[in-house]
Amino acid sequence: MSKRRISIEDIARKAGVSHSTVSRALRDNPLISASVREQIKQIAREMNYVPNAIAQSLQNQRTDTVGVVVTSIADPFFAEVVEGMEKVANKANLSVLLSASHRDFEQEIAAIESFYRRRVDGILVADSRIGKHHSKQLTQIAVPTVFINSQATDQPESFHAITIDDYLGARLAVEHLISLGHTKIGYIGVGDNSKSNHQRIRGYQMALELAGIPRITDWVALSDKDRTSKNDVVVGQQMLSKLFTNGVTGIFCYNDMVAVGALLACQELGISVPQDLSIVGFDGIALGRYVTPSLTTVCQPMFELGSYAMQMLLDLLQEKTVENRVLSPFLVKRGSSAAPKKNYNNTSASGT
Amino acid sequence: MSKRRISIEDIARKAGVSHSTVSRALRDNPLISASVREQIKQIAREMNYVPNAIAQSLQNQRTDTVGVVVTSIADPFFAEVVEGMEKVANKANLSVLLSASHRDFEQEIAAIESFYRRRVDGILVADSRIGKHHSKQLTQIAVPTVFINSQATDQPESFHAITIDDYLGARLAVEHLISLGHTKIGYIGVGDNSKSNHQRIRGYQMALELAGIPRITDWVALSDKDRTSKNDVVVGQQMLSKLFTNGVTGIFCYNDMVAVGALLACQELGISVPQDLSIVGFDGIALGRYVTPSLTTVCQPMFELGSYAMQMLLDLLQEKTVENRVLSPFLVKRGSSAAPKKNYNNTSASGT
DNA sequence: ATGAAAGCGCTAACAT
DNA sequence: ATGTTAGCGCTTTCAT
Numbered sequence: 001m002s003k004r005r006i007s008i009e010d011i012a013r014k015a016g017v018s019h020s021t022v023s024r025a026l027r028d029n030p031l032i033s034a035s036v037r038e039q040i041k042q043i044a045r046e047m048n049y050v051p052n053a054i055a056q057s058l059q060n061q062r063t064d065t066v067g068v069v070v071t072s073i074a075d076p077f078f079a080e081v082v083e084g085m086e087k088v089a090n091k092a093n094l095s096v097l098l099s100a101s102h103r104d105f106e107q108e109i110a111a112i113e114s115f116y117r118r119r120v121d122g123i124l125v126a127d128s129r130i131g132k133h134h135s136k137q138l139t140q141i142a143v144p145t146v147f148i149n150s151q152a153t154d155q156p157e158s159f160h161a162i163t164i165d166d167y168l169g170a171r172l173a174v175e176h177l178i179s180l181g182h183t184k185i186g187y188i189g190v191g192d193n194s195k196s197n198h199q200r201i202r203g204y205q206m207a208l209e210l211a212g213i214p215r216i217t218d219w220v221a222l223s224d225k226d227r228t229s230k231n232d233v234v235v236g237q238q239m240l241s242k243l244f245t246n247g248v249t250g251i252f253c254y255n256d257m258v259a260v261g262a263l264l265a266c267q268e269l270g271i272s273v274p275q276d277l278s279i280v281g282f283d284g285i286a287l288g289r290y291v292t293p294s295l296t297t298v299c300q301p302m303f304e305l306g307s308y309a310m311q312m313l314l315d316l317l318q319e320k321t322v323e324n325r326v327l328s329p330f331l332v333k334r335g336s337s338a339a340p341k342k343n344y345n346n347t348s349a350s351g352t
Numbered sequence: 353m354s355k356r357r358i359s360i361e362d363i364a365r366k367a368g369v370s371h372s373t374v375s376r377a378l379r380d381n382p383l384i385s386a387s388v389r390e391q392i393k394q395i396a397r398e399m400n401y402v403p404n405a406i407a408q409s410l411q412n413q414r415t416d417t418v419g420v421v422v423t424s425i426a427d428p429f430f431a432e433v434v435e436g437m438e439k440v441a442n443k444a445n446l447s448v449l450l451s452a453s454h455r456d457f458e459q460e461i462a463a464i465e466s467f468y469r470r471r472v473d474g475i476l477v478a479d480s481r482i483g484k485h486h487s488k489q490l491t492q493i494a495v496p497t498v499f500i501n502s503q504a505t506d507q508p509e510s511f512h513a514i515t516i517d518d519y520l521g522a523r524l525a526v527e528h529l530i531s532l533g534h535t536k537i538g539y540i541g542v543g544d545n546s547k548s549n550h551q552r553i554r555g556y557q558m559a560l561e562l563a564g565i566p567r568i569t570d571w572v573a574l575s576d577k578d579r580t581s582k583n584d585v586v587v588g589q590q591m592l593s594k595l596f597t598n599g600v601t602g603i604f605c606y607n608d609m610v611a612v613g614a615l616l617a618c619q620e621l622g623i624s625v626p627q628d629l630s631i632v633g634f635d636g637i638a639l640g641r642y643v644t645p646s647l648t649t650v651c652q653p654m655f656e657l658g659s660y661a662m663q664m665l666l667d668l669l670q671e672k673t674v675e676n677r678v679l680s681p682f683l684v685k686r687g688s689s690a691a692p693k694k695n696y697n698n699t700s701a702s703g704t
Numbered sequence: 705a706t707g708a709a710a711g712c713g714c715t716a717a718c719a720t
Numbered sequence: 721a722t723g724t725t726a727g728c729g730c731t732t733t734c735a736t
Contacts, residue, residue, distance in 0.1 A: 007713055018723045023715060031721060050493075053470045054409045055713035058728045063406065065449075065470075074435040076428060083426040086452055095466060097417075098450040100438055114447060118405045118417075141402075233642075260642050267644070290585075290612050292619070292644035359729055370707045375731060383705060407729035410712045708735075719724070 006049045014047070015040050026051070057119070066313060067097045067115030069108055069125045076285040077255075077302060078126060081148065084306025085124060092314055094121070103192070103227060105129045116141045122313040127151050127194075144316040148309045151194040160316065162309045162325045166196045169298040169329035170203025173252045173280045176296070176331055178211045181339045182250035182278060186219040186243040188236055188262060189254040192227055197254060200282065204252055218246045236261020244271060249278065249340040256281035256288050259295055263336065274338035284332060293335030300329050358401045366399070367392050378403070409471070418665060419449045419467030421460055421477045428637040429607075429654060430478060433500065436658025437476060444666055446473070455544070455579060457481045468493045474665040479503050479546075496668040500661045503546040512668065514661045514677045518548045521650040521681035522555025525604045525632045528648070528683055530563045533691045534602035534630060538571035538595040540588055540614060541606040544579055549606060552634065556604055570598045588613020596623060601630065601692040608633035608640050611647055615688065626690035636684060645687030652681050 008026070012019040017036070025032045025040040032040075057063045068085060070078040082098070089096050097120060099111035108129055115123050123145040131152035147161040155161070177185050187204045189197050201220070208215055221239040236258035243251060244266075253259035259281030266273050273279055273293055281288060284299030308325060315322045360378070364371040369388070377384045377392040384392075409415045420437060422430040434450070441448050449472060451463035460481055467475050475497040483504035499513040507513070529537050539556045541549050553572070560567055573591040588610035595603060596618075605611035611633030618625050625631055625645055633640060636651025660677060667674045 005713095009713080019713090020715080020724080021722055023713095024722085027715090033721060036721085050465070050469050052410075052713050054406060054415065055728090056715080057406045058404075058410055058713080058730090059715045061728075072435065073425070073438060074428075074431045076426075076431070079426045079428070079431045082450075083424065083452070086425060086450070090451070095449050095470060096451070097447050098434075098438070099442070099448070100435070113402070117402050118447060264642065287639055287642060290616065290639060290643050357729095361729080371729090372708080372731080373706060375729095376706085379731090385705065388705085404729055407712090408731080410714090410729080411731045413712075706736085708733105710731105710733080712730090714728090715726105717724105717726085720722085 005052070006047045007052070008049075011040060011044050011047060011049060015043050063119050063121055064093060065095045065097055065118070065120045066122045066124060066310070067099065067111070067118075067120040069099050069101050069111045069115075069123070069128075071101050071103045071127045073098065073100055076287060077283050077300075080285070080302035081126060081306035081309075084303035084308075085310045086306075088307045088310035088314070094314075101127075101129075103127065103129070109134070112141065116143060121317055122146070124148065124309055124313060125150075131155065144313060146309050146312045146316070148305055149196065151192075151196060153193060153195055153198065155195070160312060160322060160324060162305060162312060162327065164300045164305065164327050164329055166199035166329075167203040167206075169282060169300070170200040170252065171207045172329065172331045173282065173298045174204050174207035175211075176333070176337065177250040177252065177278055177280060178207065178213070180250070180278065180337060183211075183213050184216075184219070184248045184250070184340075185213070186221070186246070186248035186251045187253075188239045188243065188251060188258050189220070189222045190227055190232070190235065190258070191222040191224050197222075200252075200254060216246075219243060219248050232257035233261035233264070236263075237265045240265035241269060244269070244277060249276075250280070250337070251277065252280050252282075254282060256283040256285045256295060256297055259297065259336070260287065260291055263291055263293075263295070273336050275341060278337040278340070280337055282329075284329075288334070296334045296337040297332055298329045299332050301327055357404070358399045359404070360401075363392060363396050363399060363401060367395050415471050415473055416445060417447045417449055417470070417472045418474045418476060418662070419451065419463070419470070419472040421451050421453050421463045421467075421475070421480075423453050423455045423479045425450065425452055428639060429635050429652075432637070432654035433478060433658035433661075436655035436660075437662040438658075440659045440662035440666070446666075453479075453481075455479065455481070461486070464493065468495060473669055474498070476500065476661055476665060477502075483507065496665060498661050498664045498668070500657055501548065503548060505545060505547055505550065507547070512664060512674060512676060514657060514664060514679065516652045516657065516679050516681055518551035518681075519555040519558075521634060521652070522552040522604065523559045524681065524683045525634065525650045526556050526559035527563075528685070528689065529602040529604065529630055529632060530559065530565070532602070532630065532689060535563075535565050536568075536571070536600045536602070536692075537565070538573070538598070538600035538603045539605075540591045540595065540603060540610050541572070541574045542579055542584070542587065542610070543574040543576050549574075552604075552606060568598075571595060571600050584609035585613035585616070588615075589617045592617035593621060596621070596629060601628075602632070602689070603629065604632050604634075606634060608635040608637045608647060608649055611649065611688070612639065612643055615643055615645075615647070625688050627693060630689040630692070632689055634681075636681075640686070648686045648689035649684055650681045651684050653679055 008019045008022040012022045025037040101108035123143050126148040128147050128150045131154040223235040240262045281295045281297035288295035288297050312322045360371045360374040364374045377389040453460035475495050478500040480499050480502045483506040575587040592614045633647050633649035640647035640649050664674045
């Protein structure tokens with residue numbers, strides 16, 4: 001905001017009217033006569049006048065800005081989600097302030113507080129770590145907020161939220177493997193305390209249970225705490241051999257990056273997918289289409305997750321009542337899953 | 353910005369001082385006695401006071417906000433670049449307004465104008481389409497601006513810019529193929545009028561020329577105008593067979609997505625890479641490591657591109673003089689390139 | 705060391 | 721139909 005810019009004052013002077021007349025004219029207030037209005041607009045154009053949104057915000061108590069917090073912009077999943085948000089925001093003439101939390105609680109809070117200082121009209125938080133115990137600080141920040149795939153295990157009821165049905169997704173994945181004839185099905189997950197991971201494990205277990213397949217502890221592997229999209233791949237790579245050694249013929253992975261890691265490990269170990277082992281991912285990022293074999297996965301409607309979330313926020317801003325939403329993921333069958341090879345002890349494991 | 357929030361007025365009332373004293377105390381102005389200062393800060397804390405950044409901006413003529421325009425957030429290349437920007441901005445306590453241009457000139461201008469209205473302190477534009485003829489409108493928008501990989505063929509000299517050396521990158525790619533023994537080398541590019549594509553073609557041609565390899569028109573294929581990261585893949589897929597039929601043994605692709613498309617086409621056509629055909633990409637997006645075979649490519653330092661650009665902008669804001677930068681890409685050899693198969697007419701094509 | 709007052713650029717209630 | 725004035729919440733002279 002360097003030098004002095006043209007203000008309505010300047011235009012008023014040149015037009016020989018008061019600054020309020022200019023203000024009215026520029027905003028098509030019907031009180032101003034057409035001729036004066038056009039004259040003023042003409043002068044404004046000639047002087048390259050651009051209204052100062054900061055001054056308008058101070059007066060109007062609205063910034064036409066929303067804050068968005070994601071764990072990482074470089075994560076292909078969130079990139080899609082943000083794309084969806086941006087599209088809706090843009091159509092509604094809202095600007096988007098973007099901030100990354102890197103899955104860190106402190107950074108998430110810091111981002112939200114910064115948004116609050118800047119008086120954003122609303123806030124969108126993806127993969128939030130905020131639970132009930134923190135909600136107090138935040139309810140004081142009385143800014144309309146929508147959470148996307150909140151990861152707090154004790155998510156406060158009072159918040160607005162849009163969520164993917166992780167439990168359903170996991171069941172879709174595992175039931176797909178079961179329907180192909182697999183009975184030795186493993187899970188590779190992440191060891192952070194995310195709700196997603198919990199729900200996906202639950203879905204995995206329930207799918208097995210409903211099919212009468214016993215759960216084996218050695219068929220579940222979880223990584224350590226720290227996570228980035230890059231080392232999700234490493235998780236898959238490292239966990240794979242153990243599970244394969246333990247005899248699984250199919251693996252459901254926490255997400256696509258983990259699945260890609262598993263795929264990579266298979267290539268190294270000479271395990272052919274899907275002949276020797278079937279792999280199913282979660283998310284539906286573009287990458288899954290380009291690996292070999294292409295990845296069977298449970299897709300989250302990422303773009304919709306973002307655009308619906310933004311739409312919910314818009315509704316909130318217009319004081320409409322908004323219902324929380326739960327979106328259903330869907331299975332996309334590709335090359336990484338197939339029926340298991342027939343061998344000695346196959347599909348007869350239906351007894352308890 | 354819904355209801356009334358706590359202001360310094362409220363604190364002043366409660367502390368029995370004037371609002372200017374509160375303002376000073378909160379900002380550690382040495383004029384205020386330590387005891388009063390602490391008392392005021394205490395009250396502010398108790399009342400959950402959060403300064404109104406909008407009011408501060410209006411007074412200080414600074415918003416501590418930068419605007420960023422990229423073609424698409426969902427593009428893995430820009431996602432990395434933005435990540436780099438965000439990191440530097442965050443450290444400098446700058447907020448980032450993000451907007452997508454979708455490679456559309458109008459949208460790019462609209463985003464910049466919106467940033468100007470909001471009085472951002474600086475602007476970063478990636479893949480700008482703005483050329484000399486438009487620079488007039490924008491020089492009036494006297495906001496410090498840095499362009500990243502500007503795509504205007506007639507980029508105005510006066511702008512600040514950081515650019516990857518596309519020409520060098522292309523030479524690296526093609527010289528790599530030549531050093532492996534290839535002499536029949538093709539190029540798959542994009543038909544938009546981007547500077548990158550021009551420079552990469554130039555580098556491709558120069559590398560051939562320097563090696564004394566004749567150029568063959570049929571070894572260069574360009575796509576039509578419209579581009580998204582998704583249909584860059586399609587470009588690679590569609591162009592591949594023609595080039596292969598025309599006898600090339602190595603192909604340099606405009607970017608990694610095009611290269612992935614080419615790889616996919618090879619799989620479908622039963623062309624084995626790198627035995628029958630070598631493929632080299634450009635960009636260095638993560639995806640390249642996960643496809644089969646992994647992609648040899650010319651890497652742009654994406655994260656640095658973003659972080660340096662933001663650093664240049666910070667310097668500009670502090671009125672330092674900043675030099676334009678040209679970053680060098682570097683070759684990363686992976687699985688998709690190898691020596692061509694020996695056959696009848698091999699590396700003897702060194703005569704003019 | 706502290707308060708009063710002006711002003712950042714705008715909108716809107718209140719005159720006329 | 722237009723001008724005058726106040727005020728959004730803050731910082732910063734200028735008094736004292």
